[in-house]
Amino acid sequence: MTLxxxxxxxxxxxxxxxxxxxxxxxxxxxxxxxxxxxxxxTPELVEEVARRVGxxxxxxxxxxxxxxxxxxxxxxxxxxxxxxxxxxxxxGGEELWQHACKKLGIGxxxxxxxxxxxxEEVECIGACSWAPALQVNYAFHHQMTPEKLDxxxxxxxxxx
Amino acid sequence: xxxxxxxPHEVKVLTRRFGLENSASLDTYLAxxxxxxxxxxxxxxxxxxxxxxxxxxLRGRGGAGFPAGLKWSFVPRNSPKPKYIVVNAxxxxxxxxxxxxxxxxxxxxxxxxxxxAGLAVDAHAGYIYIRGEYRYLIEIMDRxxxxxxxxxxxxKNILGSNFHFDxxxxxxxxxYECGEESALLESLEGKRGVPRIRPPFPxxxxxFQCPTVLNNVETYCAVPAIIRDGGAAFAALxxxxxxxxxxxxLSGHINKPGVYELPLGFPVMKMIEEVGGGIRGGKKLKxxxxxxxxxxxxxxxxxxxxxxDYDAMARKKTMLGSGGxxxxxxxxxxxxxALRIMRFxxxxxxxWCIPCREGTTWIRKLLQRFHDGMGQRSDIALIxxxxxxxxxxxxxxxxxxxxxxxxxxxxxFYHEFEDHLDGKPCPYExxxxxxxx
Ligand SMILES: Cc1cc2nc3c(=O)[nH]c(=O)nc-3n(C[C@H](O)[C@H](O)[C@H](O)COP(=O)(O)O)c2cc1C
Ligand code: SF4
Ligand code: FES
Numbered sequence: 001m002t003l004x005x006x007x008x009x010x011x012x013x014x015x016x017x018x019x020x021x022x023x024x025x026x027x028x029x030x031x032x033x034x035x036x037x038x039x040x041x042t043p044e045l046v047e048e049v050a051r052r053v054g055x056x057x058x059x060x061x062x063x064x065x066x067x068x069x070x071x072x073x074x075x076x077x078x079x080x081x082x083x084x085x086x087x088x089x090x091x092g093g094e095e096l097w098q099h100a101c102k103k104l105g106i107g108x109x110x111x112x113x114x115x116x117x118x119x120e121e122v123e124c125i126g127a128c129s130w131a132p133a134l135q136v137n138y139a140f141h142h143q144m145t146p147e148k149l150d151x152x153x154x155x156x157x158x159x160x
Numbered sequence: 161x162x163x164x165x166x167x168p169h170e171v172k173v174l175t176r177r178f179g180l181e182n183s184a185s186l187d188t189y190l191a192x193x194x195x196x197x198x199x200x201x202x203x204x205x206x207x208x209x210x211x212x213x214x215x216x217x218l219r220g221r222g223g224a225g226f227p228a229g230l231k232w233s234f235v236p237r238n239s240p241k242p243k244y245i246v247v248n249a250x251x252x253x254x255x256x257x258x259x260x261x262x263x264x265x266x267x268x269x270x271x272x273x274x275x276x277a278g279l280a281v282d283a284h285a286g287y288i289y290i291r292g293e294y295r296y297l298i299e300i301m302d303r304x305x306x307x308x309x310x311x312x313x314x315x316k317n318i319l320g321s322n323f324h325f326d327x328x329x330x331x332x333x334x335x336y337e338c339g340e341e342s343a344l345l346e347s348l349e350g351k352r353g354v355p356r357i358r359p360p361f362p363x364x365x366x367x368f369q370c371p372t373v374l375n376n377v378e379t380y381c382a383v384p385a386i387i388r389d390g391g392a393a394f395a396a397l398x399x400x401x402x403x404x405x406x407x408x409x410l411s412g413h414i415n416k417p418g419v420y421e422l423p424l425g426f427p428v429m430k431m432i433e434e435v436g437g438g439i440r441g442g443k444k445l446k447x448x449x450x451x452x453x454x455x456x457x458x459x460x461x462x463x464x465x466x467x468x469d470y471d472a473m474a475r476k477k478t479m480l481g482s483g484g485x486x487x488x489x490x491x492x493x494x495x496x497x498a499l500r501i502m503r504f505x506x507x508x509x510x511x512w513c514i515p516c517r518e519g520t521t522w523i524r525k526l527l528q529r530f531h532d533g534m535g536q537r538s539d540i541a542l543i544x545x546x547x548x549x550x551x552x553x554x555x556x557x558x559x560x561x562x563x564x565x566x567x568x569x570x571x572x573f574y575h576e577f578e579d580h581l582d583g584k585p586c587p588y589e590x591x592x593x594x595x596x597x
Binding site for chain 1: 163164242251252253254255256257259260285291292293294295296328330331332333334335336347348349350351352353368409410411412413417418419449453484486487488492496497500501504507508510
């Protein structure tokens with residue numbers, strides 16, 4: 001399959017980052033970086049990564065099913081991940097989660113009909129002291145409130 | 161970037177560059193004693209470096225608190241195999257958000273710590289295993305690494321010393337269990353994060369089946385200060401058997417949540433009142449998690465006269481852990497807290513061993529039923545028994561991490577379980593809703 005120039009460069013660098021004969025180490029980073037570009041881990045990508053690191057496609061499938069960030073189905077263009085773990089729970093994370101579900105009309109790991117926004121309830125994302133927290137794709141949003149969430153979701157819609 | 165105001169009680173050793181302009185740049189680092197320790201270490205023997213780390217009483221900051229110098233001394237330096245330095249930047253323990261700041265604000269300090277560890281055990285390559293969600297930090301670390309290469313602090317013949325070292329970032333992809341050292345090493349090899357049997361420990365058989373030093377980000381970040389100013393100076397900041405400072409993440413019902421660098425042995429109540437500005441809304445303290453959700457929970461009474469150090473926490477049958485302090489006020493429902501914590505472990509159990517895989521899910525279901533008002537009196541003891549039976553009987557410490565908070569909550573907040581019996585709606589939630597309305 002053809003990959004973008006950036007991804008090719010990334011893959012090259014990754015394959016050179018591990019000791020000789022250990023190219024399999026690059027598998028998980030390759031899948032994640034490629035998923036960021038393609039939107040999901042497609043069957044073609046599984047084949048491609050397997051070929052490049054020198055394992056069977058089935059071995060890639062086996063590994064990817066372990067990691068919660070790797071997924072076969074595309075998510076929304078903006079993937080909103082709301083933490084409800086303990087520090088966030090204590091500061092309103094659960095209410096934030098309910099609010100987001102209601103506002104978007106979707107639930108855990110679901111995508112809006114227009115494919116723009118998806119939701120996921122996630123475990124601690126390392127923002128506990130600035131809770132409740134969420135991530136839109138990789139960007140952190142700290143000390144959220146339902147009002148701030150409304151503004152954020154509206155701005156995502158406008159950015160389309 | 162800083163996400164909270166510093167506190168006057170802080171002792172800034174690892175965070176001394178936080179807040180400086182361009183604190184992440186090599187220029188700033190070099191202008192503020194950067195790489196001085198590494199230059200000094202180049203003149204020392206490996207034994208001297210390890211001895212200095214031992215004198216510093218630096219203990220692992222990832223959770224278990226194992227003495228760092230001792231761990232380094234286990235690496236067979238004369239083994240013909242290559243040796244590796246692995247940085248645990250998986251930071252996923254609920255309540256913990258400090259490694260993030262260390263990498264964001266001072267990435268070169270981490271690089272220098274890794275280089276010194278490399279000198280100490282004759283390693284020439286290192287991997288920083290960063291959780292996948294921390295993409296911006298991977299970018300920051302990659303930039304810092306590139307900068308260090310271009311200025312001769314990484315790569316071949318570093319500063320003309322004949323010492324060479326290559327450093328790489330490696331991304332995880334969503335799995336708490338990959339913070340456990342042996343699961344991390346499996347993940348680094350491109351496999352599922354299923355832990356390895358020990359012994360052998362990573363010091364002998366680690367990354368790529370070679371001798372490996374594996375420490376937490378904060379542990380490595382302490383090393384430059386230890387070598388620069390001497391192990392004794394670092395040790396003197398803390399208490400006997402636990403040297404230096406600890407980055408402490410205050411979260412939950414506290415007025416000034418944030419990450420603060422406090423000397424080990426800092427009094428818990430002073431930390432809550434003066435560093436954290438007291439409990440939110442003038443409420444009373446109900447429960448206290450000292451270092452991430454894996455630690456047994458303490459009651460307010462147990463926090464009186466308690467200090468933030470490994471041994472003091474061990475005397476209270478809990479742990480200093482990762483530094484993730486979670487504060488819960490008088491309106492918190494402890495059944496709900498126990499449920500949320502168990503949901504996490506049930507979700508993150510890798511499924512390899514039965515006591516953890518089945519135990520976490522079973523307890524989660526019982527707690528859920530309880531919180532929904534459908535619990536039976538016999539369930540309370542059952543929850544405690546299940547946790548006790550899981551404790552010490554799992555393949556890796558995740559099973560213990562799930563059991564410990566549960567056992568402590570059942571034991572210390574038994575009456576709150578009783579309050580949920582007979583279909584009664586959660587009495588604590590109601591109090592909170594009244595307050596928030
Ligand atoms: C389930 C589990 C998760 C862990 N997660 C982390 C983590 O995210 N970061 C970390 O540094 N240590 C974590 N640890 C501890 C590591 O296994 C290991 O003890 C530590 O990285 C060693 O470094 P240190 O001695 O510098 O603390 C975890 C342990 C367990 C059992
Ligand atoms: S205790 Fe067992 S099932 Fe749980 S994470 Fe460890 S190895 Fe996996
Ligand atoms: S508990 Fe939500 S970010 Fe840590």
